[in-house]
Amino acid sequence: MPTADKSALYRRLPAVDELLRLPAVAALVAREGHAAVAEAARSVLDRMRNEIAAGRLDEKGLELALGGLSDAGIISRELRQAMRYSLRGVINATGVVLHTNLGRAPLSEKALDRIREAAAGYSNLEFDLKTGERGKRDVHTQRLFARLFAEASETATVVVNNNAAAVMLALNSLAEGGEVVVSRGELVEIGGSFRIPDVMAKSGATMREVGTTNRTRIADYESALAEKTKLLLRVHRSNFQIVGFTERPSLEELVALGKRRGIPLLEDLGSGALFDLASVGIPDEPGVMDSLRAGVDVVTYSGDKLLGGPQAGLLSGKPELIARCRSNPMFRALRVDKLSYAALEATLLAYVRQDHDAIPALRMMRMSADSVRERAEGLQAKLQRRARLKTEIVAGESVIGGGAAPGANLKTFVLAVACDGLSADELAAKLRANEPPIVVRVGEGRVLFDLRTVFPEQEPAIAAALAAVVG
């Protein structure tokens, strides 16, 4: 299009003020405020200007677009987009219970209540109500951890921002300037750039690698011990397995070595279950209690993985070692806020009461494959009349995720859905664009819904979204 024609089109665009005076837009201004509506109108006009510049809007097209402006529909849609929350709830139909990209553990109802109470007003976060003096924020969870770990010899627990912070704090507090002995088979990377060698370097401790990728013996640790050894480190292989010609010492052997030579043993458990995973059919995943009972001096684990609570990092272990971590100035930089304490306290209370089903992540893991199938059948029945949808219920596996139990999956049933005229990826994209967004897995050309991770009250939204796709 010649430049002169484009200039003529630009001139036909109204000014923002003119737009705001249109009756429908003025009504929008009265409702939503001048600044927000003006901003939205400006974006709409900018977009039109860009369309003209790119030659995608001719005189007829512009006529149409300008007509659309007068009823305020376009501007109000623009406003809704701009004012929409970026962080939004989604329906997780992937069957990955602790999906890091989807925010890991959903919180219990009680935890949500406690967050609301702590957040909405003032609290005794660091205030001793008996004496009226300054208190410590640790007390709120300390007593519950102490109860949960009562069977182990005396333990203390402190809370930091996440498990990465917990590992960093433990290494820096207990081994700065010295050496930490660790197996080459445990120099792991966890998603999101947590790498043991890098964390070690930043902590100010020197890594002393022993053994090989596949085999490390207790003798390897023993011969690496020196004057400057400050810590033995064991790291959970959260997201991978080493199979075949492999060997690594038992926790008991490491504990015994540490005791004999007077060197504390730190274990990064990662997921850190506080309940018996064998009860849901996952036999070999160690829990926090197993490690403490075995005599590990300090364990670190996440609050929002198998524990099922808020994002947090926990350090549990020998009181004198935990006290050294607590008094490190780094602790002040890594501590958590009142909202995390509120949610963590409520989550821990559910464990004390042994009310595991109150914690959504645990409830999902404890759900039997048969009850997942029943729910899938219910959803399938709702879709029966939609001729464009082909549905089938097939056996599958749910993944615990969140660095818990690599390779340990839960038997499940998924509803596999194919849609005439749409590829599985196209259908998945439409589901993500739904309100609320629905996140699914795609397998063998179909979209798979694993209802294990879907809250029952979200099922109608899935049926409605599929109905909307096929019209």
Ligand SMILES: *Cc1c(COP(=O)(O)O)cnc(C)c1O
């Ligand atoms: C998940 C994990 C971490 C990191 O924990 P965040 O809570 O995500 O910081 C560290 N170590 C191991 C072994 C893990 O599994």
